[in-house]
Amino acid sequence: MRVLVTGAAGFIATNLIPRLLERGEEVFGVDNFFLGKRAYIEPFLSDKRFHFEEFDLLDLDRVVKLLEKARPDLVWHLAANSDISYGTKYTDFDLKGGTIVTYNVLEAMRRVGTKQIIFSSSGAIYGEPTVMPTPENYGPLFPISLYAATKVACETLMTAFAHGYDIRCWMYRFGNVVGPNSTHGAIHDFVLRLRENPRELTVLGDGTQAKPYVYIDDCLEGMEFGYNKAKELVNCYNLAVDDQTTVTEIAEWTIETMGIDRRKVELKYTGGSRGWRGDVPQVQLDTRRMTQLGWTPKLSSRESVRRTIREVAEQFRNGPLT
Amino acid sequence: MRVLVTGAAGFIATNLIPRLLERGEEVFGVDNFFLGKRAYIEPFLSDKRFHFEEFDLLDLDRVVKLLEKARPDLVWHLAANSDISYGTKYTDFDLKGGTIVTYNVLEAMRRVGTKQIIFSSSGAIYGEPTVMPTPENYGPLFPISLYAATKVACETLMTAFAHGYDIRCWMYRFGNVVGPNSTHGAIHDFVLRLRENPRELTVLGDGTQAKPYVYIDDCLEGMEFGYNKAKELVNCYNLAVDDQTTVTEIAEWTIETMGIDRRKVELKYTGGSRGWRGDVPQVQLDTRRMTQLGWTPKLSSRESVRRTIREVAEQFRNGPLT
Numbered sequence: 021m022r023v024l025v026t027g028a029a030g031f032i033a034t035n036l037i038p039r040l041l042e043r044g045e046e047v048f049g050v051d052n053f054f055l056g057k058r059a060y061i062e063p064f065l066s067d068k069r070f071h072f073e074e075f076d077l078l079d080l081d082r083v084v085k086l087l088e089k090a091r092p093d094l095v096w097h098l099a100a101n102s103d104i105s106y107g108t109k110y111t112d113f114d115l116k117g118g119t120i121v122t123y124n125v126l127e128a129m130r131r132v133g134t135k136q137i138i139f140s141s142s143g144a145i146y147g148e149p150t151v152m153p154t155p156e157n158y159g160p161l162f163p164i165s166l167y168a169a170t171k172v173a174c175e176t177l178m179t180a181f182a183h184g185y186d187i188r189c190w191m192y193r194f195g196n197v198v199g200p201n202s203t204h205g206a207i208h209d210f211v212l213r214l215r216e217n218p219r220e221l222t223v224l225g226d227g228t229q230a231k232p233y234v235y236i237d238d239c240l241e242g243m244e245f246g247y248n249k250a251k252e253l254v255n256c257y258n259l260a261v262d263d264q265t266t267v268t269e270i271a272e273w274t275i276e277t278m279g280i281d282r283r284k285v286e287l288k289y290t291g292g293s294r295g296w297r298g299d300v301p302q303v304q305l306d307t308r309r310m311t312q313l314g315w316t317p318k319l320s321s322r323e324s325v326r327r328t329i330r331e332v333a334e335q336f337r338n339g340p341l342t
Numbered sequence: 343m344r345v346l347v348t349g350a351a352g353f354i355a356t357n358l359i360p361r362l363l364e365r366g367e368e369v370f371g372v373d374n375f376f377l378g379k380r381a382y383i384e385p386f387l388s389d390k391r392f393h394f395e396e397f398d399l400l401d402l403d404r405v406v407k408l409l410e411k412a413r414p415d416l417v418w419h420l421a422a423n424s425d426i427s428y429g430t431k432y433t434d435f436d437l438k439g440g441t442i443v444t445y446n447v448l449e450a451m452r453r454v455g456t457k458q459i460i461f462s463s464s465g466a467i468y469g470e471p472t473v474m475p476t477p478e479n480y481g482p483l484f485p486i487s488l489y490a491a492t493k494v495a496c497e498t499l500m501t502a503f504a505h506g507y508d509i510r511c512w513m514y515r516f517g518n519v520v521g522p523n524s525t526h527g528a529i530h531d532f533v534l535r536l537r538e539n540p541r542e543l544t545v546l547g548d549g550t551q552a553k554p555y556v557y558i559d560d561c562l563e564g565m566e567f568g569y570n571k572a573k574e575l576v577n578c579y580n581l582a583v584d585d586q587t588t589v590t591e592i593a594e595w596t597i598e599t600m601g602i603d604r605r606k607v608e609l610k611y612t613g614g615s616r617g618w619r620g621d622v623p624q625v626q627l628d629t630r631r632m633t634q635l636g637w638t639p640k641l642s643s644r645e646s647v648r649r650t651i652r653e654v655a656e657q658f659r660n661g662p663l664t
Binding site for chain 2: 108111112115119120123127130147156157158159160161162163164165166168169170172173175176177179180181183184254256297298
C-alpha cells in the first residue's frame, strides 16, 4: 500500500512511520518542521521506502503535486497545531495550520482521486460537555478554544468531502496521547523544566485538571483497528482510556522518576481550574463504541503516563531534541 | 446603537436594514456584491445614518479598519454564500466566503473590542439527522455539503471567540428563509424561469424535498427577540416553522400565482431524492427552544411560501434585479 503521512516529523507520525515501514508499505511524508523535529524523523530517512518532503501544506499546489507523485491509497492526516495554548496567542494559527491545511489535503485528494483518510481529531471538540463520559453523538458542539474549533471544522470538511466526493474518512477524537517523540504537553514540559531547575516546578492551573492519557502504541493500534474494521463512509470514534490522571500526579511522578528529592522541589501553581483559557479542565470520553468494535487499550492512563515519563526523561537526558 | 451589517446588499440584510434605520440606529454596511444586489441596497444609500462600503471581507486589514471606524456595539454577520449548490462546483468557495471571512470578522471584533455578534447559521449543519424534528443539541454533526461544513466551522469560531475573548454570540440555525429581495432559491429560480419560458419548468430532484420555509419578517423578529431575551455567552437556536413545503408545491403555486395555465406547463424533474449532491431532502427543525423563549412565527411554511411567490413575481415582473 502507498501511504501519505502529513505532519511526518511530529509526535504521532514518527511513532507511526516505523510501523508502516516494517509492514513493507511505501511511505510518503511531509512536514514543515514547525512543531515536528528533524531528530525524530532522521532514523527513517535512509529507508528506501520512505520519501520525505519539507514544505508547508498551506501551499495547495505543492500538496496536489505531492499527491500526484505519491498516488497514495490512504492519507494519515496528522499535521496540526497540537499545542493548544499556542492558538490563544495567534488567533489565525489553528485556522491556517488546521482548517485550511485540511481543506488543501482533502482538495488534493479529490483532484488526484485518493479515497481514504485517517484524521486525528480531539476530545476537546466537546467543549465543556454536560454529559461525562462524553459519547460521540454529544451535542451541541460548542468548543471553547480555537484549537478545538478547528478540529470541528476539519471534521466537517471530512464529512462534506466524504459525501460530495466519496472520500472515506476515519476520525478519532483523542484523549491526551503520550509517548516518546513528544513535542509539547505536561510530561514534556515538566521533564525539560526539572532538568533545568530541579528546585522548582511551575504547574499551570491548580493541578486538579484531569484527562485520560492514552499511550501512543495503543493510540496507533486503535486507529489501525478502526481503519480495518469500520467501513462506513464516515467513521468517527472517541479514542481514549477510561481512567484519568491529574496534572499534579504527573508533576509528582515526574519528580520521582527523575530521582529528584521531592522535599527539595517547590511546586508553584499558577492557580485557577484551567491550565490556560480554553483548556477543558475535566475530560472523560465514552469509549464504548471502540470497545464494541472490538478494541481496548492495553495501558491505563496511569500506566501510560508513568511509562511516558520514563521514556521522555531518558530521551531528553541531554536536553531537548531539535 | 451602532450596528455593522455584513452581506449588507444580500437578502436578509436588505430586509433588516430598514428596520434598524427606522429605529434610529446608526448602520454600517459592507458587501462585495458577489450575491448581494445594488438594486436592493439603493433605497438606503441616501439615508444619512446608513454608511456603506464595498469590499471583500477576505481582506482582514479592511475589516479591521471598518470596525475601527464604525465602532459597532453589535455585528449582524450575514455575509455568506447562501447558494449551497455553488459550493459543490468551487470547493474553496465556502471555506473562503464563510469560514475565513467569519474568522476575519471575529478577529476584527477582538482587536477593536466589539462584544456582540448575531450570526446566520443553518439547519443544514445537522446533515441527515436520525432525529426529526431535529433539536439544537443533536449530534454528531456530520454535514453533507461544504456549505453546511462551513456553517459549523463558523459556529465553532463563534464559541471559541466567545470563551476566549468575551464576545457574546447569537447563532440561529435557519430553515429556508424566504421573502422579497431574494438572491437564489426555488421561488427565485421558478419565477425567473417561468418568466423566460412559461411552457416548461425544470425541478431539481423528484420534487418531494420538503423544508420548513420561514418568512423573512418572522426570521428577523425571531433573531431580534432572541438577541433581546437570551443572554448566555453562547446563544444558539433553531429558527424555523413547524410545517414543511415541498418543491413540487412551490412549483405548482408559482405557476398558479403567475397566472399561467397549468395544463400548458411541463414540469421536468431532474430525478433523485435530492436537489443536488449535498442537499438534505427532508428538513424538520425542533423549534421548541425558541417557543419556550417566548417567540413563535406568524406565518406557516405554506403562508410564507405563497406570500413570497406573490412578492417575488411582482418584484421580478420586469426581469431580475441587479
